[in-house]
Amino acid sequence: MSTVFFFFFLILNSCYAFDAGFLDLKPSVRKDEDTTHYEITVCALCRVTIDYLQSVYKIDTKYLEVKFNVTNGQCDKNLVYDIVSILTNSQQTGVNPWQYATTIRTIASSNTKTDLKEVFKSESHFDSETFLGGSKLVMKRYEATVDSVLKADDYDQARKTFGEMLHTLQDFYSHSNYIELEYTSPSDVLGQRLFQKEEYASVDMRTCISCQGVDCQTKPNLDVNILKNKLLTTGYFIPKGLGTIIGKKPKGKCSHGGFFDGSATNEPIGGINKDKLDSVHGHLHYQAAEMAYKATRKILNEFRQVIGDEAFGLFLTLKKNLNSLIISIDTACSMADYTELAKEISINIVKQYGQLEYAPHNYILITFNNDKAEIMVNSRNPNDLTIAIQNLKTCEKKNSTDGELYYHSLVEGLKQCEYASVIYTFTDSIAKDAYLKHQVRALLRNKRAVVYSFMGEQIKRRIFNKIDPLDENNNDFDFASISGGLTFPININDRIVISEFILRRLEWTRLQTIFISKSKSISTRFYVDSSINELYLDISSMGEIKNINQIQLRKPDNSLYILTDNVIHSKHLYMWKILQPNVGVWSLITGNLSQEFDYDIQIHSKTNRICSSTLQKQFESDKDSNGYTQLTTEPLLDSNLIILTTCENVQYSNVTISLIDQFGYIIRNYLPFQSDQLGILTNIRIPQQQFRIQTIITLINGEQIQRIEKQLISPTIFTIELNDQPYIISQGETIQMNYTIKSALSNRVTVRLQIIDTLKIISNDGIIKDLTFINQTSGMNLITLSKDYKEKLITDLVIFTITTQDNQTNKYSYENDEIVSVYLETNLASTRKTINYLTISFLLLNLVLKETNH
Numbered sequence: 001m002s003t004v005f006f007f008f009f010l011i012l013n014s015c016y017a018f019d020a021g022f023l024d025l026k027p028s029v030r031k032d033e034d035t036t037h038y039e040i041t042v043c044a045l046c047r048v049t050i051d052y053l054q055s056v057y058k059i060d061t062k063y064l065e066v067k068f069n070v071t072n073g074q075c076d077k078n079l080v081y082d083i084v085s086i087l088t089n090s091q092q093t094g095v096n097p098w099q100y101a102t103t104i105r106t107i108a109s110s111n112t113k114t115d116l117k118e119v120f121k122s123e124s125h126f127d128s129e130t131f132l133g134g135s136k137l138v139m140k141r142y143e144a145t146v147d148s149v150l151k152a153d154d155y156d157q158a159r160k161t162f163g164e165m166l167h168t169l170q171d172f173y174s175h176s177n178y179i180e181l182e183y184t185s186p187s188d189v190l191g192q193r194l195f196q197k198e199e200y201a202s203v204d205m206r207t208c209i210s211c212q213g214v215d216c217q218t219k220p221n222l223d224v225n226i227l228k229n230k231l232l233t234t235g236y237f238i239p240k241g242l243g244t245i246i247g248k249k250p251k252g253k254c255s256h257g258g259f260f261d262g263s264a265t266n267e268p269i270g271g272i273n274k275d276k277l278d279s280v281h282g283h284l285h286y287q288a289a290e291m292a293y294k295a296t297r298k299i300l301n302e303f304r305q306v307i308g309d310e311a312f313g314l315f316l317t318l319k320k321n322l323n324s325l326i327i328s329i330d331t332a333c334s335m336a337d338y339t340e341l342a343k344e345i346s347i348n349i350v351k352q353y354g355q356l357e358y359a360p361h362n363y364i365l366i367t368f369n370n371d372k373a374e375i376m377v378n379s380r381n382p383n384d385l386t387i388a389i390q391n392l393k394t395c396e397k398k399n400s401t402d403g404e405l406y407y408h409s410l411v412e413g414l415k416q417c418e419y420a421s422v423i424y425t426f427t428d429s430i431a432k433d434a435y436l437k438h439q440v441r442a443l444l445r446n447k448r449a450v451v452y453s454f455m456g457e458q459i460k461r462r463i464f465n466k467i468d469p470l471d472e473n474n475n476d477f478d479f480a481s482i483s484g485g486l487t488f489p490i491n492i493n494d495r496i497v498i499s500e501f502i503l504r505r506l507e508w509t510r511l512q513t514i515f516i517s518k519s520k521s522i523s524t525r526f527y528v529d530s531s532i533n534e535l536y537l538d539i540s541s542m543g544e545i546k547n548i549n550q551i552q553l554r555k556p557d558n559s560l561y562i563l564t565d566n567v568i569h570s571k572h573l574y575m576w577k578i579l580q581p582n583v584g585v586w587s588l589i590t591g592n593l594s595q596e597f598d599y600d601i602q603i604h605s606k607t608n609r610i611c612s613s614t615l616q617k618q619f620e621s622d623k624d625s626n627g628y629t630q631l632t633t634e635p636l637l638d639s640n641l642i643i644l645t646t647c648e649n650v651q652y653s654n655v656t657i658s659l660i661d662q663f664g665y666i667i668r669n670y671l672p673f674q675s676d677q678l679g680i681l682t683n684i685r686i687p688q689q690q691f692r693i694q695t696i697i698t699l700i701n702g703e704q705i706q707r708i709e710k711q712l713i714s715p716t717i718f719t720i721e722l723n724d725q726p727y728i729i730s731q732g733e734t735i736q737m738n739y740t741i742k743s744a745l746s747n748r749v750t751v752r753l754q755i756i757d758t759l760k761i762i763s764n765d766g767i768i769k770d771l772t773f774i775n776q777t778s779g780m781n782l783i784t785l786s787k788d789y790k791e792k793l794i795t796d797l798v799i800f801t802i803t804t805q806d807n808q809t810n811k812y813s814y815e816n817d818e819i820v821s822v823y824l825e826t827n828l829a830s831t832r833k834t835i836n837y838l839t840i841s842f843l844l845l846n847l848v849l850k851e852t853n854h
Contacts, residue, residue, distance in 0.1 A: 018037045034285065037170055042108050043079075046080060047075075047297050071290075102317075109163065109630045113164075125171045131200045131234075136194055138191055149315065175274075175275075177222055180284065183291075210267060212269055212270065217280075217281065235257060235273055236254065236256060237255070240262035241262060242262065256273045321359055321361040322359075322510075324360055324416070325363050335456065378416050403432030411440055411443065420448045421450075428455065442801055484709075486538070486573075489542060493570070512605050512707055514527075516603075518664075522589075525586065536602075539574045554587040555581075613657070616628040634715065637688060638744070645681075647707075661691055668684075668687065693708070721818070729825065735822075742776040749804075753770075755781050761822075794823060796822040800817060
């Protein structure tokens with residue numbers, strides 16, 4: 001292996017920052033251990049949450065105040081669950097306990113992922129004296145967060161963008177000489193304006209003097225003029241061995257420092273980073289971490305003031321309004337009867353709204369035909385949804401033989417919805433826009449949304465002919481199955497059933513899934529724990545379910561549960577709601593049903609014991625960072641990853657993590673390698689087939705808890721990376737987005753790369769590229785922002801998807817995707833120019849390709 005190749009991958013897994021540090025979370029403050037990005041972020045979020053609960057809800061938080069003691073940027077990590085406990089006991093005040101812990105993880109993980117996605121961008125870490133670029137990035141992401149809340153009502157995107165912004169803000173204190181200049185409070189610049197030239201050292205000004213070993217921590221190594229004039233500087237980082245390729249640091253400038261920094265041995269020798277206790281300026285690590293915590297808390301409070309208390313409560317998911325309700329209706333003439341059905345459903349939802357403790361955050365209606373797909377209403381008022389549906393024309397356009405814009409409608413809904421939302425689609429026609437199918441899948445995973453597809457008789461006949469009902473594909477790819485939803489046919493007699501079905505899922509975030517299967521028959525056991533006060537069993541099929549006596553449900557004492565009780569049904573869907581179910585092991589047997597059709601079986605529960613599991617990618621323990629961060633793409637087949645499982649309100653003695661195939665059968669069981677009240681960590685190897693993550697927990701009293709993730713994970717042999725993030729573009733500018741696609745195969749492969757953006761700045765239908773390569777290939781895509789761009793939104797999501805073609809059927813199958821943000825500068829007058837973002841990663845990858853081909 002060449003030296004260049006080795007160093008590229010070594011540095012790719014390094015990061016110039018406080019530790020990412022997910023695994024460094026401990027129940028209490030620790031002495032003599034590094035403070036991490038994750039810790040700083042969680043502590044600051046807990047602090048502002050306590051303040052919010054006191055000032056807005058007047059909740060007694062004395063217990064939390066006693067426990068809250070920030071030292072060196074660290075705090076007691078049990079605080080998150082202590083806050084959840086207080087929220088649970090204070091539901092009468094209108095607060096929501098169900099998503100808070102997930103929200104904290106989302107924001108903190110978005111912070112740590114910056115080291116993975118933006119490892120080579122100096123501006124993202126304030127490296128190499130990028131004061132103008134770094135402060136611009138903080139301000140742009142801060143503004144984008146505010147706009148996501150106030151203009152787009154998109155809190156999910158706001159949380160992710162805010163977390164990314166915090167990484168750069170926190171790195172400022174670790175990588176600059178702000179601490180050495182003996183400032184006692186956080187900078188007033190970050191998030192408010194850009195640094196001015198007189199505030200930092202000029203390009204030709206000496207900033208450091210040489211130091212070696214312990215001298216770097218015992219004697220000042222900043223130039224006397226820097227200290228005298230209180231000028232800011234940061235260290236340069238040049239990967240060791242690559243100085244001849246990307247150049248040396250300017251004369252007299254400070255280095256970042258550390259083993260992997262090649263510039264640290266060039267005069268002036270040494271460095272100034274404070275990322276860890278053993279860093280060059282590690283003696284100031286805790287001071288930097290404490291200041292980063294104060295700065296994080298400061299910008300959170302400023303954010304609260306800008307958006308107001310109501311919006312800030314929604315940002316932290318402290319309000320009882322949870323996810324989004326989205327209804328997408330085909331308005332072609334064949335759907336006339338179903339449109340009337342949707343109208344009735346909407347009216348019933350509004351009637352039930354007052355009875356729901358946890359209502360949707362917003363209501364979205366989308367209509368589509370063969371010409372257009374558009375949002376008719378996006379409102380927090382359910383009456384607006386009712387009025388919009390009542391005004392729908394039941395035969396807006398005659399059916400087209402080409403099909404309808406079904407996938408366009410899903411893209412529109414997913415752009416506007418909250419995290420973990422529910423989408424209901426009504427159609428009786430094929431989709432003419434199947435080229436958007438893979439982009440929809442990327443957005444579904446990004447939003448963790450669930451799709452329920454109601455299909456007319458015409459679609460039903462296509463399913464029986466063993467082809468995809470929407471686009472004639474046969475690759476077993478339907479969004480309902482992948483997202484954890486259902487697909488079934490309807491008719492005008494199904495009003496009551498569908499209405500009840502939707503109403504049960506308006507509080508979707510409160511439901512925990514126990515079992516999901518799609519097969520012709522199943523015989524399974526599942527655990528019901530004492531926290532479950534309502535159990536939901538749904539069985540559906542595209543074929544008719546003629547005799548429920550062919551289904552057996554047995555209670556823990558092996559007696560039969562009479563399935564004629566509490567049942568609401570149509571020909572294709574049966575639903576049972578079991579109140580106060582017996583605790584113990586239940587059994588479900590469907591083997592006597594007709595083997596002609598597949599049956600979707602789902603078991604959900606209403607409970608206060610919330611568990612979630614996510615795939616994590618490990619940071620190498622190299623330069624300045626170690627730990628884990630959430631995987632944002634599909635996993636590579638046969639790769640080694642980690643599952644992070646978190647459970648609230650449980651004390652357990654044993655845990656089993658299982659990978660379950662889509663038919664409900666176990667692929668493999670795993671035991672965790674680390675388990676405490678903060679999380680369960682399990683090493684796994686990614687299997688060949690699609691899977692869901694199941695958790696079975698044995699409590700101290702012997703009781704067992706069973707939970708499963710709704711989303712179906714699809715292993716792949718292809719990965720795509722965009723490591724030159726973030727992207728900022730001004731009016732009249734063109735920027736490059738550099739990508740690398742890798743294959744696990746050793747032979748030549750051909751893939752199709754599709755690029756599309758949600759604001760349609762690239763083009764209405766996106767860009768398609770067919771690429772042939774061995775092992776890996778790199779390329780770029782240009783995006784131009786018009787001088788005349790006047791839209792209110794300033795965050796564009798660009799979706800890169802990889803598909804492969806079946807040579808026999810000529811159909812394309814999904815492989816993987818990546819979603820990146822592009823921040824728009826719409827208030828700058830600029831002439832047309834091109835910004836070249838050929839960063840270290842792109843140069844190195846091309847060099848690696850040349851080296852490996854020799």
